[in-house]
Amino acid sequence: MPGAIYAEGLVKTFGDVKALDGVDLDVPEGTVLGLLGPNGAGKTTTVRCLTTLLRPDRGRAVVAGVDVLKHPNDVRRSIGLSGQFAAVDEYLTGRENLQMVGRLYQMRAKAAKARAAELLEQFDLADAADRPAKTYSGGMRRRLDLAAALVVSPPVMFMDEPTTGLDPRNRQLLWDVIKRLVSGGTTLLLTTQYLEEADHLAHDIAVVDHGRVIARGTSDQLKARTGGERVEVVVHERDDMPAASEVLRGFGKGDTTVEEHMRKLTVPVTGGAKLLAEVIRELDTRGIEIDDIGLRRPTLDDVFLSLTGHVAEAKDASDEQEPGQKAAKEAAK
Amino acid sequence: MSAVTDAVPVNPPAHPVVQSVRDSLVIAKRNLIRMSRIPEMVIFGLIQPIMFVVLFSYVFGGSMNIGGTTDPSVYREFLMAGIFAQTVTFATAGAGAGIADDMHKGLIDRFRSLPMARGAVLTGRTLADLVQTALTVFVLAIVALLVGWRTHTSVGEVLAAFALLLLLGYAFTWVGALIGLSVRTPEAATSGGLIWLFPVTFISNAFVDSSRMTPWLQHVADWNPFSATVQACRKLFGNPGVSPSDAWPMVHPVWASLIYSVLIVLIFRTLAVRKYRSAAA
Numbered sequence: 001m002p003g004a005i006y007a008e009g010l011v012k013t014f015g016d017v018k019a020l021d022g023v024d025l026d027v028p029e030g031t032v033l034g035l036l037g038p039n040g041a042g043k044t045t046t047v048r049c050l051t052t053l054l055r056p057d058r059g060r061a062v063v064a065g066v067d068v069l070k071h072p073n074d075v076r077r078s079i080g081l082s083g084q085f086a087a088v089d090e091y092l093t094g095r096e097n098l099q100m101v102g103r104l105y106q107m108r109a110k111a112a113k114a115r116a117a118e119l120l121e122q123f124d125l126a127d128a129a130d131r132p133a134k135t136y137s138g139g140m141r142r143r144l145d146l147a148a149a150l151v152v153s154p155p156v157m158f159m160d161e162p163t164t165g166l167d168p169r170n171r172q173l174l175w176d177v178i179k180r181l182v183s184g185g186t187t188l189l190l191t192t193q194y195l196e197e198a199d200h201l202a203h204d205i206a207v208v209d210h211g212r213v214i215a216r217g218t219s220d221q222l223k224a225r226t227g228g229e230r231v232e233v234v235v236h237e238r239d240d241m242p243a244a245s246e247v248l249r250g251f252g253k254g255d256t257t258v259e260e261h262m263r264k265l266t267v268p269v270t271g272g273a274k275l276l277a278e279v280i281r282e283l284d285t286r287g288i289e290i291d292d293i294g295l296r297r298p299t300l301d302d303v304f305l306s307l308t309g310h311v312a313e314a315k316d317a318s319d320e321q322e323p324g325q326k327a328a329k330e331a332a333k
Numbered sequence: 334m335s336a337v338t339d340a341v342p343v344n345p346p347a348h349p350v351v352q353s354v355r356d357s358l359v360i361a362k363r364n365l366i367r368m369s370r371i372p373e374m375v376i377f378g379l380i381q382p383i384m385f386v387v388l389f390s391y392v393f394g395g396s397m398n399i400g401g402t403t404d405p406s407v408y409r410e411f412l413m414a415g416i417f418a419q420t421v422t423f424a425t426a427g428a429g430a431g432i433a434d435d436m437h438k439g440l441i442d443r444f445r446s447l448p449m450a451r452g453a454v455l456t457g458r459t460l461a462d463l464v465q466t467a468l469t470v471f472v473l474a475i476v477a478l479l480v481g482w483r484t485h486t487s488v489g490e491v492l493a494a495f496a497l498l499l500l501l502g503y504a505f506t507w508v509g510a511l512i513g514l515s516v517r518t519p520e521a522a523t524s525g526g527l528i529w530l531f532p533v534t535f536i537s538n539a540f541v542d543s544s545r546m547t548p549w550l551q552h553v554a555d556w557n558p559f560s561a562t563v564q565a566c567r568k569l570f571g572n573p574g575v576s577p578s579d580a581w582p583m584v585h586p587v588w589a590s591l592i593y594s595v596l597i598v599l600i601f602r603t604l605a606v607r608k609y610r611s612a613a614a
Contacts, residue, residue: 051446055611076448087439091367103359104449106352132370148443 003028004156004187010049010059012211019045020056021211027189027204029155032182034202035191038304042211043191044084047160050189051081064156077105080149082159086141087148090134094125094144097133101148112151119147123177139170146177157181157188163197175200195219195303207307215307223298225306228253229272230296231279233265236289241265244290247282251275263291353450360444360457361464364431368465375465378427382420382473389416389540390480399542399574406481411574413482414494414566415539418559420473421502422534424466425509426526428458432513433522441612452606459506466502470495485571494569497590501562504594507601514608538576539563555580558593565590 005027012020020042027033035043048054050061052072061068064078088097095116102112120129123143128136133144142162149157162178163171178201182188192198198205199219206216215222223229231251235244241258244265248256252267259265269275276295283290298306347355368375389412394405432455435441444454484491513522536553537543543554554560555578564586567575582589 048442053442053445073448076446079446081443081446083439083442085439087443089363089367089440090438091370092363096363096366100359100363101443101447104356104444104447104453106347106448 004030004064005033005050005189006062007046007050008060010046010056010061012045012049012054012056018211020049020059023059023208023211023213025189025206025213027187029187030182030185031203032178032188032190032201034198034205035189035208036193036195036198036205036303037191037208038193041208043208044160045211046208047081047158047189047191051079051158052076077152078154078156080152080154080157082146082149082157082162084161084164086138086145088133088141088144091132093130093132094120094136094147095129097144098148098151102151105152107152115151119150123147124173139166139173142166142170142174143177146174150181153186155186157186159188159190161191161193164193171197195298207303209304209307215303222303228298229269230266231269231276232292232294232296233279233283233290234292235263235265236291238263240288243286244283244288247279247286247288250282251279266296269295349450353453353456356450356453357456357460360453361460362457364458364461365464367431368461374427375468378423378465378469379472381423382416382469383476385416385419386412386473386476386480393540397541398545407573409481410483410572411567412540413477414563414570414572415534415537416477417470417473417498417566418501418539418563419530419534420469421466421498422505422530422559423527424462424502425505425512425530426523427465428462428506428509429513429516429522429526430519431458431462432510433516434519436514436612437519441609445609445612451610452602455507455510455602455605455609459503459510462506462509463499463503467499470498482572486569490569490571493587494566497562497565497569497587497594500594501559501590504597504601507598507605511601511605511608514605514612533557533559537563538574542574543576544578551578552580555583558582558590558597561586561589561593 003026005025007023007025010020010023011018023042023046025033025035025046035046037043045054049056049059050063050068052068052075055069063075066074066078068075088094089100092100098116098119099109099112102115103109107115117129120126123146125140125143125147128140133141136144146159146162149159159178163174166174175197178188178190182201190198190201203218204216205219205222206213207222208214215225217225231248233244233248235241238260241260241263245256245258248265248267251269251271253270254268256265256267273295276293280290280293283293390405390409394408395403397403397408397411399407399411432441435444435454441454509522509526512525516522516525536550537557537560538554539559543551543560546554555576560576561582564576564583567573568586576583578584582593
């Protein structure tokens, strides 16, 4: 039986740009899938196809047990969508926004009112409930947007880069909300550019690039493929490099990379902070003076580098540039 | 967070027409609240026609020949039907800009992901604009009475004229809705919603006696849907300057105005709703 969110061979072409090139997904009920990828990889297009906003050219999708292409309106009853931008009416108050959305989910007026009050309380917006959303901070708007997506407590939720552009405090707040949501049994598909976020929230991660899922698995599995953690050492004296390399070889799980000119050595490891402490002690014992040492965890760039051989780049930005601008940029170089 | 998983009472599936009406009213209410929070928009919408009344009647008033006289008071009575009609068509730009703004801000995406009637976002917007247009026409009528405009017919005929005006305005907001869905920015919707209104309102009988235009231009003016409503209003108000042209819309202006407006609604509503369904922000 397919999961709460299921997609098979989704293809979508805009002009001669293939935004989706056969996306397959399967998200079991009650779990979180993190869709990880750079701008322009096809994350948003995937979400738009699954939430009935965009009709794929080819492929099949089933959300909450309903065929997305055949019965889009039935799908809409069971989903909540929170986009990249806070889609709230800024001239309406927080309360009016939520009541409106409730009514449009076909709730009775009274129920919509009660639900709005409840959500405002939960999302810490009760004090600002009767002020136009225009006066809200970015974080408050994002919270209101998420509350609007939760008005009918949909069994399936989609969040498109929910924390992009938020400060750490608001990001943490949103993460907490998402975690509580999932512990309540909601199935969630979340897109993000941050490995850390996917790591934090998602049971499974699907990495997308050029409109395809190029890897999937748990965060640990992906990191293992990426090479996982690494210890990075910068020695003070260039002469100490061979000795340091020997120390690292003893702890490492792979080849040591040496960058002569920076006096930097990098080696893949497992064992985290404890191992780092041992490395430091060993270097100290041998009298090797170090300028810097650290445990590096894989970033999105690392994941991409190991999976695709190229660094995650903001494709959107470069694609949208006018030819003239591009030429000007070339000239500037 | 128990509330997140609680079942929420939802209406049982309603008849599509019932749902469509209900959803449209929710959206209309939303737009009316917005308008009440941006009063300057409503005020600018009022100032413009009042300015036109004053400018046209005092600047052009003495030099316009209407029905063989250049008496400024005759031109003032002649002019009002034209100004009323022009005023209701200007709601086009507002509807277009509002819808383009909703697209821009991602609100249309939200609405399209909700289990609501497909046409309701646009219908609600056009209904709210109709309310604003009615308010504008009401204020404008008072100003017109102050500068000397009078009707010379029954209350029923006068009300019928205003009904035709509002219907024309409503029809034009659907054109605005289609423009709003077709452009990239709210600014483009505002200017795009206005530009085409100038030829439509000026190549007509609204401000001058169209029978004095060159023949081909007069032909365009006579068959212009906008002229039909202006002619109908002059007739129903009992104002001077009713065109003697024997073109069908000029002979049967009330029917012509009705038919034109209903046709515009049908055509542009169909196009706009289709565009909405595939709209991409």
